[in-house]
Amino acid sequence: MAAAGHNVLHLVWEVIDSSFGTQVGLEDLGLLLSPLVLTGLAAAVTLRMGLWNIGAEGQFYAGAVCATAIGLFYSGPSPLMLVAMAIAGVIGGAAWICIPAVARAFLEVNEIITTLLMNFVAILLVNALCTGPWRDKAQAITSATAAIPYKVPELAGDLHWGLGVAVLLAIAMALILTFTKWGFEVRIAGGNREAALYAGVPVQKRLLQVMLLSGGIAGLAGMLEVAGTVHHLQGGISNNFGYLGVVVAVIASGAPLAVIAAGLLMAVILNGGIVLQSHGVSTYEVLSLTGLVLFFVAAGEQLAHYQLTTLAPRQPLP
Numbered sequence: 001m002a003a004a005g006h007n008v009l010h011l012v013w014e015v016i017d018s019s020f021g022t023q024v025g026l027e028d029l030g031l032l033l034s035p036l037v038l039t040g041l042a043a044a045v046t047l048r049m050g051l052w053n054i055g056a057e058g059q060f061y062a063g064a065v066c067a068t069a070i071g072l073f074y075s076g077p078s079p080l081m082l083v084a085m086a087i088a089g090v091i092g093g094a095a096w097i098c099i100p101a102v103a104r105a106f107l108e109v110n111e112i113i114t115t116l117l118m119n120f121v122a123i124l125l126v127n128a129l130c131t132g133p134w135r136d137k138a139q140a141i142t143s144a145t146a147a148i149p150y151k152v153p154e155l156a157g158d159l160h161w162g163l164g165v166a167v168l169l170a171i172a173m174a175l176i177l178t179f180t181k182w183g184f185e186v187r188i189a190g191g192n193r194e195a196a197l198y199a200g201v202p203v204q205k206r207l208l209q210v211m212l213l214s215g216g217i218a219g220l221a222g223m224l225e226v227a228g229t230v231h232h233l234q235g236g237i238s239n240n241f242g243y244l245g246v247v248v249a250v251i252a253s254g255a256p257l258a259v260i261a262a263g264l265l266m267a268v269i270l271n272g273g274i275v276l277q278s279h280g281v282s283t284y285e286v287l288s289l290t291g292l293v294l295f296f297v298a299a300g301e302q303l304a305h306y307q308l309t310t311l312a313p314r315q316p317l318p
Helices: 008-020 023-047 056-073 078-096 098-107 111-131 162-179 181-191 193-198 203-230 241-251 256-278 283-303
Strands: 154-156
Touching: 008 023, 008 256, 023 056, 023 154, 023 162, 023 203, 023 241, 023 256, 056 078, 056 111, 056 203, 056 241, 078 098, 078 203, 098 111, 098 203, 162 181, 162 203, 162 256, 181 193, 181 203, 193 203, 203 241, 241 256, 241 283, 256 283
Parallel strands: none
Antiparallel strands: none
16 A cells, blocks of 8 residues: 555554544444354354355355344244344354255265355345345335344444344354363364264264354344344345455454454454545455455464474585
C-alpha cells in the first residue's frame, strides 16, 4: 500500500479507530466475529482429525435454509422457536456434509474436493429458493425471503447473543478435545491414523462424528446469521464466512481457543476494509491481505520445523 502511494500509518490508525474507537465499530466487529469464530471452529475441529473441511460455506447456507424454513412456516413462542431454528440449522449443516463424510470414511474419497463442490450446490439452492417459491414478492429485493419474526436477543445495539454462543462453543470444544477420551482419540487419530488403529481407536466412527460435528457448527453459524443479523434468507448471505473460516482455522493451527483470536484478526481486516476503500484503497488490495496472512502463516508452520545452522569447515584429508 505504501508503494501505491498511501499513508500506511494513517490508514492503520483509521482501521483501529473504526474497529475499536466507537460503539458502532465494536458492534460491527462483533457481528463479523460471531460467524468467523463458528466457521473457523468448524474447520478447526476437522483439522484436529487431520481432515480439511472446505465446505463450511455450503453448510452455512444449508443451516440457514433449514432455520429459515422453521422460522417462516411454523409459529410459537419466540424462545422455543429460536431453539427449534438452532436445532434445524445444526441438522442442516450436518446433513450437508454427510456425503463427503461417508465418502471419506468408507471410500477414501478426498474430502477437500467433495466438501468444496457441495458449496456450489448449496449456494444455487439458496438462490433458487429466494428468487422462486420463498421470495417475498412484497419487497423490492428480488432474491430474499420475507422477514423472520424470531430474532436472537440483542447484546448491545445491533450486536446479538450469537457472539456469546460462538465464544462459549469454542471454549467447550477446547475442553472436550483436551480433557475427554473422545477428544484424545480424535487427536491421536489426527496425528497418526495407523497408531490409532493399533491402539483400538474406532477411526472411521470418529471421522464421521468429527465431520458431522463440523458441519453442524457451520450450520449453526448460518442460523445465527439469519435470526440474529440479516433476519431473512437471501442470496450471498454468507459473505464468504465459510471460506474465511478455513483461513481462521489455519491461523489458529486448529486450536479452538486460538480460533477466537484468529477470528478477531480476520474481523478487524474485514471491518477495516470498508475504511480502507473509503480512503482510495482498492477492493483487491484489501482482499489480498487475507491471502497474505494465510501465506505467511502457512510458511511459518513449515519453517518452524527447520533450524538455521552453520556448517563446520571441512577437515583436510590426511
